Amino acid sequence: MMDPIILMDWAGFAIRWLHVVTAIAWIGSSFYFIALDLGLQRAPGLPAAAHGEEWQVHGGGFYHITKYMVAPERLPEHLTWFKWESYATWLSGVAMLAILYWAQSELFLIDPEKLALLPWQAIAISALSLTIGWLVYDALCKSPLGEQPTVLMVLLFLLLVVMAWGYNQVFTGRAALLHLGAFTATIMTANVFLIIIPNQQIVVADLKAGRAPDPKYGKIAKLRSTHNNYLTLPVVFLMLSNHYPLAFASRYNWLIAALVFLMGVTIRHFFNTKHARKSWPWWTWGVTAILFAACVWLSALGTQRLPDDETALTATQARFAAAPGFDAVRDAVMGRCTMCHAAEPSWEGIVTAPRHLALDSDAAIARAARDIYVQAGLTDAMPPANVSYMEPEERAAIREWFRAANGAQVASN
Incomplete structure (x- = not known):
């Protein structure tokens, strides 16, 4: 009879592999379309409803891409949807969370020095907490603050810092950062599943019915897509953090996570500005280096070690x-x-x-x-x-x- 630990480890490996592959597909398409959108150019001869075009070369061929801010005059026969990359990443991530943390909650999830929980209680907190961020964030986006993108991003950052601190009060350091990543990824996938795709489906339905689509749906979808773009790199860090005790075992792991979110902003600001052909904001490299140095310094101040009794x-x-x-x-x-x-x-x-x-x-x-x-x-x-x-x-x-x-x-x- 096969040792169940062997089966569990291979199941975890398979799910992790799937999670990484789907995450690469999702992140790749996200980065590509943000760069494409920022690099669009106005040119003579574009259709009246077109926002801009881009010429690209790759794999031995040339590509001519035109973006319509709202929609073309008629629906094309073939339309490619970019959604399953996001769904598969989130579903495989939840499966990995269940296999590695819920099924082994007493080993990897529960920290009795912080909060003495029964396994079912820890699992319930884990599962329910993932929905909190989306509910708060979605309410903020739909409020008048939705018209103030900078303020909205600051509030989202504060929400993430609060959750980082909260997770660290309940779970092991390793589980705290992993859950913060899952919390953030849930917001990102919910953006795709509940906002971006439904809004695009409304536009498609209007085109099929011969109605002029409302431009507000594209505007809302672009805002959520931009948020996802800035959250991507921190989520990758949090996915990998369980391999690095200097990140998760520090008593200041929640502050390290907060600084990583800021690094995500500075790095993406550099590339987004570059792709928009506005400038090359090299200052972001210096800021990112300072933030990273602060993470290193915080990690050296002490780890979270349980007493030896x-x-x-x-x-x-x-x-x-x-x-x-x-x-x-x-x-x-x-x-x-x-x-x-x-x-x-x-x-x-x-x-x-x-x-x-x-x-x-x-x-x-x-x-x-x-x-x-x-x-x-x-x-x-x-x-x-x-x-x-x-x-x-x-x-x-x-x-x-x-x-x-x-x-x-x-x-x-």
């Missing part, structure tokens, strides 16, 4: 600490891993524990049970190149201990 363990983690075979696993980890994975590493050249993962106490080993099982039990990924000579018997002891604690009835390899 047993009271900080969740029920699942406590079960690992009390499981048969724990003593043998502790001896193996202490002997083969703690020269690097310790509060004060002894391995030459290593100043802080890799991934900020210290394994120098019973509580720390119990918290990292799944990582130890996958990295040193199921595979020989750790220690790297087996530099500390972990024996096959020690790896077998890790597998037996984890399976006993996890209640899995899996045949030995």
Whole structure:
């Protein structure tokens, strides 16, 4: 019988792969159309309803693109819709959230030092919180503030900062930044699903019925598309943040996230201004570098580490600490891993524990049970190149201990 942990890891890998591929498609089309829109030129001979044109060369061919601000006089026979890239990215992201965080909430989602939650409570907060941003943001866009794009962007930024702080009060640092990314991506996808596409469908329906489409629908859709453009780069950062403890494990991770959103604005401002052929605002590079340096500085001020006492363990983690075979696993980890994975590493050249993962106490080993099982039990990924000579018997002891604690009835390899 296949080990369920192996199946879960491969399922997570497959969903992550799908998520990355669809995100590339969505981000690519978003960046392309913003650049195209900003670079449009007025030229003699354009149809009366046309806003501008652009000539491009790619892949050995030339492309002539014309944009209609509202709509052409008649509906073309073939019309390509750009929507499934966004939908697939969000759906695969939610699936990944469920597999990696909801199904393993006691390991990756719940931080008992912040808020002692039952798994169902943590999952409910996780799921419901994703809708809050869209409801507030959509209400702001539909208010008179919708006519003041700069004010609206500032309010959206404040909303994101508040949510970053709030997530950090409830979840683990890793889960907090991941949820902030999901929160932002939900706003972006809802923009596509509930505003941009429906507005375009209204215009198409008017064309089919022989009516003149109302230009307000295109204006609204463009505003939401522009917001998505500025939010894209921070969301990519948040998607990747779970691989970098200096970002998520800092007690100031919510401030780091806020600065990353500002970096998204400065970077996109440079490219959007360049594509509009207005200027090359090189000052944005300096501002971005300063913001990044501030993130580095904040990360060095301290990490969020749980105390090494047993009271900080969740029920699942406590079960690992009390499981048969724990003593043998502790001896193996202490002997083969703690020269690097310790509060004060002894391995030459290593100043802080890799991934900020210290394994120098019973509580720390119990918290990292799944990582130890996958990295040193199921595979020989750790220690790297087996530099500390972990024996096959020690790896077998890790597998037996984890399976006993996890209640899995899996045949030995």
